[in-house]
Amino acid sequence: MAATKASKEQKYDRQLRLWGDHGQEELENAHVCLINSTASGTELLKNLVLPGIGSFTIVDGHKVSGEDVGNNFFLSNHSIGRNRAQAATELLQELNTDVSGNFVEESPDQLLDNDPEFFHRFTLVIGVQLPESTCLRLGSVLWNANVPFLVCRTYGLVGYMRLVVKEHTVIESHPDNALEDLRLDQPFAELKSHIQSYDLEGMGKKDHGHTPWIIIVAKYLEKWFSEHNSQLPKNYKEKEAFKQLIRQGILKNEKGTPEDEENFEEAIKNVNTALNPTKISSGVDDIFNGEQCNDITSQTPAFWLMTRAVREFVQNDGSGNLPVRGSIPDMIADSEKFINLQNVYREKAMQDASVVSKHVEALLQSVGKVFPFYVSCSMDSADGEMVLYLMLRSVDRFYQQHSRYPGVYNYQVEEDISKLKLCVNSLLQEYSLNVNVKDDYIHEFCRYGAAEPHTVASFLGGSAAQEAIKIITRQFVPFNNTFIYNAMSQTTATFQL
Amino acid sequence: MNLLLFSLFREKKRRRVVELTEKMVVDGGRDGGEWDGRWNHINMFLERPGPFTHPDFEPSTESLQFLLDTCKILVIGAGGLGCELLKDLALSGFRHIHVVDMDTIDVSNLNRQFLFRLKDVGRPKADIAADFINGRIPGCNVVPHFKKIQDFDESFYRQFHIIVCGLDSIIARRWMNGMLLSLLVYEDGVLDPSSIIPLIDGGTEGFKGNARVIFPGMTACIDCTLELYPPQINFPMCTIASMPRLPEHCVEYVRMLLWPKEKPFGDGVGLDADDPEHIQWVYQKSQERAAEFSITGITYRLTQGVVKRIIPAVASTNAVIAAACATEVFKIASSAYIPLNNYMVFNDVDGLYTYTFEAERKENCSACSQVPQDLYFSPSAKLQEVLDYLTENASLQMKSPAITATLEGKNKTLYLQTVASIEQRTRPNLSKSLKELGLLDGQELAVADVTTPQTVLFKLSFTS
Numbered sequence: 011m012a013a014t015k016a017s018k019e020q021k022y023d024r025q026l027r028l029w030g031d032h033g034q035e036e037l038e039n040a041h042v043c044l045i046n047s048t049a050s051g052t053e054l055l056k057n058l059v060l061p062g063i064g065s066f067t068i069v070d071g072h073k074v075s076g077e078d079v080g081n082n083f084f085l086s087n088h089s090i091g092r093n094r095a096q097a098a099t100e101l102l103q104e105l106n107t108d109v110s111g112n113f114v115e116e117s118p119d120q121l122l123d124n125d126p127e128f129f130h131r132f133t134l135v136i137g138v139q140l141p142e143s144t145c146l147r148l149g150s151v152l153w154n155a156n157v158p159f160l161v162c163r164t165y166g167l168v169g170y171m172r173l174v175v176k177e178h179t180v181i182e183s184h185p186d187n188a189l190e191d192l193r194l195d196q197p198f199a200e201l202k203s204h205i206q207s208y209d210l211e212g213m214g215k216k217d218h219g220h221t222p223w224i225i226i227v228a229k230y231l232e233k234w235f236s237e238h239n240s241q242l243p244k245n246y247k248e249k250e251a252f253k254q255l256i257r258q259g260i261l262k263n264e265k266g267t268p269e270d271e272e273n274f275e276e277a278i279k280n281v282n283t284a285l286n287p288t289k290i291s292s293g294v295d296d297i298f299n300g301e302q303c304n305d306i307t308s309q310t311p312a313f314w315l316m317t318r319a320v321r322e323f324v325q326n327d328g329s330g331n332l333p334v335r336g337s338i339p340d341m342i343a344d345s346e347k348f349i350n351l352q353n354v355y356r357e358k359a360m361q362d363a364s365v366v367s368k369h370v371e372a373l374l375q376s377v378g379k380v381f382p383f384y385v386s387c388s389m390d391s392a393d394g395e396m397v398l399y400l401m402l403r404s405v406d407r408f409y410q411q412h413s414r415y416p417g418v419y420n421y422q423v424e425e426d427i428s429k430l431k432l433c434v435n436s437l438l439q440e441y442s443l444n445v446n447v448k449d450d451y452i453h454e455f456c457r458y459g460a461a462e463p464h465t466v467a468s469f470l471g472g473s474a475a476q477e478a479i480k481i482i483t484r485q486f487v488p489f490n491n492t493f494i495y496n497a498m499s500q501t502t503a504t505f506q507l
Numbered sequence: 508m509n510l511l512l513f514s515l516f517r518e519k520k521r522r523r524v525v526e527l528t529e530k531m532v533v534d535g536g537r538d539g540g541e542w543d544g545r546w547n548h549i550n551m552f553l554e555r556p557g558p559f560t561h562p563d564f565e566p567s568t569e570s571l572q573f574l575l576d577t578c579k580i581l582v583i584g585a586g587g588l589g590c591e592l593l594k595d596l597a598l599s600g601f602r603h604i605h606v607v608d609m610d611t612i613d614v615s616n617l618n619r620q621f622l623f624r625l626k627d628v629g630r631p632k633a634d635i636a637a638d639f640i641n642g643r644i645p646g647c648n649v650v651p652h653f654k655k656i657q658d659f660d661e662s663f664y665r666q667f668h669i670i671v672c673g674l675d676s677i678i679a680r681r682w683m684n685g686m687l688l689s690l691l692v693y694e695d696g697v698l699d700p701s702s703i704i705p706l707i708d709g710g711t712e713g714f715k716g717n718a719r720v721i722f723p724g725m726t727a728c729i730d731c732t733l734e735l736y737p738p739q740i741n742f743p744m745c746t747i748a749s750m751p752r753l754p755e756h757c758v759e760y761v762r763m764l765l766w767p768k769e770k771p772f773g774d775g776v777g778l779d780a781d782d783p784e785h786i787q788w789v790y791q792k793s794q795e796r797a798a799e800f801s802i803t804g805i806t807y808r809l810t811q812g813v814v815k816r817i818i819p820a821v822a823s824t825n826a827v828i829a830a831a832c833a834t835e836v837f838k839i840a841s842s843a844y845i846p847l848n849n850y851m852v853f854n855d856v857d858g859l860y861t862y863t864f865e866a867e868r869k870e871n872c873s874a875c876s877q878v879p880q881d882l883y884f885s886p887s888a889k890l891q892e893v894l895d896y897l898t899e900n901a902s903l904q905m906k907s908p909a910i911t912a913t914l915e916g917k918n919k920t921l922y923l924q925t926v927a928s929i930e931q932r933t934r935p936n937l938s939k940s941l942k943e944l945g946l947l948d949g950q951e952l953a954v955a956d957v958t959t960p961q962t963v964l965f966k967l968s969f970t971s
Contacts, residue, residue, distance in 0.1 A: 020614040027812065027819035028713055049548075049598075053826065060618055060822040076544035083594050087542050087645065105621055166551070167834075167844075186856050220750070340753055345800040348752040353801075423555060450558035457557045461548045464598035465834040468591070472826030476714070476855050479823070486714075489858040497834050498559055500718070500847045502861040 033483040040133040040482045041065045045118045047098035050164045051138035052084040053471025065110040070095035071117030081464040130155045138162045142406035158481050162474050166458025168398050169470035169495030179313035182485040191335035204354045220344040223277035230256050253278045273342040308377040319369035333362030395494040395503035401455045407433040415460035426456045466497045552843045564842045574600035578840050581667040582606045585632040588673025590622045591829030597644040599837050607652040608633040619822040671707045684729035685959035691724045698724050709832040713819045716828035719850040727866040730874035754804040757796040758813040761789050780815040880965045886942040905956040914945050
């Protein structure tokens with residue numbers, strides 16, 4: 011048992027550094043369903059099997075054709091004529107013995123007719139190359155069962171995916187460029203007294219040059235406040251003046267030239283971002299005022315319970331502010347000064363977290379639940395591609411009318427152009443869209459003949475798999491909610507539809 | 508985009524197709540394990556005209572034959588990107604593929620390098636990758652090379668129509684870039700398009716990646732955009748030696764200062780980042796160091812990450828970037844579409860984000876501009892200053908440059924780091940001034956470095 015765990019840690023090391031052991035656990039407890047094991051589907055699934063998804067089930071009623079084998083790494087020519095779900099499961103399963111693979115030799119429409127609750131058991135359902143009618147039926151079943159539904163499609167040189175989920179909450183968003191939470195405009199008591207413990211004028215040269223820039227900015231802010239009616243530097247002019255004030259504080263040698271004090275340079279550089287007023291963003295306010303946050307019941311999921319607890323903190327304990335984040339960036343300083351400062355922020359963050367935790371306990375008790383809970387302290391979070399989206403919808407219409415896609419055989423390409431154009435126009439009319447779709451696109455989509463070139467399927471499979479992992483692990487923010495990939499220009503776009 | 512290039516490229520193709528057809532008549536055809544409909548998904552793009560195709564594109568049934576029988580692709584790297592690239596190319600009709608990789612398989616590769624299994628650990632990546640693809644895709648002939656890219660010369664690289672890189676090192680990229688630039692033929696100052704080998708380059712790191720298309724001599728090369736790769740910042744020595752603040756500082760202290768001092772596994776035994784016992788020792792000592800300064804957060808995983816300079820990696824990002832690169836290979840080989848012009852950046856940390864732009868050529872690029880690079884120094888400047896400039900300048904970023912000059916008719920090595928005996932002999936030159944070394948205003952200095960297979964020429968101009 012110990013040996014297996016160790017080798018899993020080794021095997022998954024590179025991804026554990028991204029989503030951690032708890033993210034990996036979520037992944038290993040997940041069971042995903044893939045409908046249609048065409049290249050787009052198997053490529054997507056490969057990117058879930060490799061990182062160790064718990065289990066997968068492929069639903070596919072088709073038999074393997076020669077064409078299928080040509081663009082699919084997980085179908086061999088020996089499987090031509092066999093059921094496609096079964097054939098693909100074998101070669102996907104072989105990728106990773108930690109994963110368990112299953113298959114169902116039926117079409118999704120059959121399952122929807124006979125046993126729609128079949129789909130309720132999955133963490134996530136992925137539908138690939140599905141006709142619109144099946145998508146809509148499946149979407150409705152999954153929406154009501156609260157199972158996230160990811161629709162994917164490769165059509166010629168166009169990739170498409172759509173996320174259908176009632177609500178997805180992200181607890182660990184891992185923001186890439188978040189501003190720091192330093193509270194310099196409203197220092198909490200412990201920070202205030204820590205700042206006071208420094209005497210910049212009285213310290214020796216070595217200490218002066220190794221004082222963290224946060225302290226420097228805080229000290230000079232005190233001076234500024236006393237001369238500016240406790241107002242933060244507001245505009246460019248004032249910020250420049252403030253920076254000058256700090257610059258004057260740099261020690262000078264006997265000749266009067268400024269010493270090389272990198273920590274003061276850091277302070278000056280960080281003035282622009284360090285003085286952002288501490289306040290709650292409107293996005294967070296919206297979440298606090300949400301229905302789910304107000305009505306806490308025994309069914310309320312973890313995310314909303316914690317959100318409510320944080321709201322209680324803001325209103326009762328935080329003087330209108332969120333719990334302190336607790337992290338500070340690295341900066342020039344000697345070890346002792348840095349660690350001491352870091353600890354001031356960390357301890358406050360832990361204090362705030364435990365207050366939030368008490369609120370969580372109180373809320374749980376109020377709805378009759380008592381179980382251990384982990385509280386994390388951070389809570390913050392038409393030309394071009396649009397034409398391609400419209401073309402994909404039009405192609406769906408074509409399929410509805412003619413039970414086939416346009417231009418599949420060479421002789422069809424020319425005559426289908428006018429038929430597809432009718433579909434485009436009826437779509438635009440139905441949605442009252444005053445958009446001009448150039449004939450070139452209609453021709454191009456007939457030319458595609460509903461082909462699924464491997465490289466485009468692979469790009470989509472990679473993109474979609476990572477979104478699936480985000481849904482399952484609740485880490486990192488998923489796309490919302492329609493994504494288009496244009497392999498002709500190597501560009502993408504995301505629309506919220 | 509130079510359309511002349513494509514015409515000549517096609518002409519080159521056509522000649523080769525004729526050659527090969529003749530050869531086929533003699534050899535009696537080939538058995539590629541074909542079956543009905545195999546290439547349907549790509550035939551649409553080769554046999555049908557369309558509104559967005561390249562102006563030179565001619566739909567034909569011959570194009571598929573070119574891809575299958577004639578077109579030769581080189582894949583550099585058989586790791587995260589390499590495995591994906593081999594699969595993508597094989598399933599896009601390419602059969603003559605060579606792959607170069609100097610590494611062997613490690614357990615930590617298995618979460619994304621899907622051509623490898625546990626039983627393959629320790630074996631050469633190139634060999635195993637080639638075997639897997641050849642076995643899975645009938646008719647495909649991937650030829651492996653368990654070698655460094657530097658082990659080959661122009662005669663090897665010249666045989667390929669297109670080269671695709673899935674490398675994990677900027678130095679290697681620059682070397683490859685330099686190699687393809689050295690293949691360019693200029694006649695009376697005009698570039699011969701048939702000497703151009705397109706280079707498709709992909710790179711990934713965690714959830715970020717990029718794909719770019721380079722036509723050496725025509726579009727921006729790797730060195731033109733060197734500033735896009737900011738030099739890797741190592742922690743300052745004073746922080747590591749006496750003022751650690753982060754757990755990483757503690758690990759670096761043990762790796763750089765304590766290990767050489769304590770020689771825990773014997774004299775002359777260097778730290779082997781792949782040896783768990785070595786890492787365990789570093790981990791324990793790092794914890795002790797951290798405790799001294801009240802620093803928390805040292806874990807085995809963090810220790811290993813710092814020592815090995817580990818970059819997190821997942822299958823999905825590699826799949827996306829390799830797919831984009833392979834699509835470009837297909838476009839160029841088939842002339843079916845205008846290729847990416849010329850740089851795409853991808854990031855799926857928050858939703859999915861891409862940015863596509865045209866990287867511009869640098870007028871005085873040290874690799875591709877053919878303009879001799881200028882060096883401005885006072886005659887009293889020390890050679891060390893020149894060395895520092897070569898390594899620290901953002902557009903040059905050399906690693907261990909070797910400087911030679913022609914003095915009194917003889918070729919003299921002023922400083923060379925990579926051979927210990929020569930390093931010792933030439934080290935005193937570093938503290939000598941340029942004047943003392945006998946260098947003159949306008950002097951040409953030849954600099955060799957791992958970042959390029961060719962020597963870079965600099966012109967030394969004295970400032971007063």
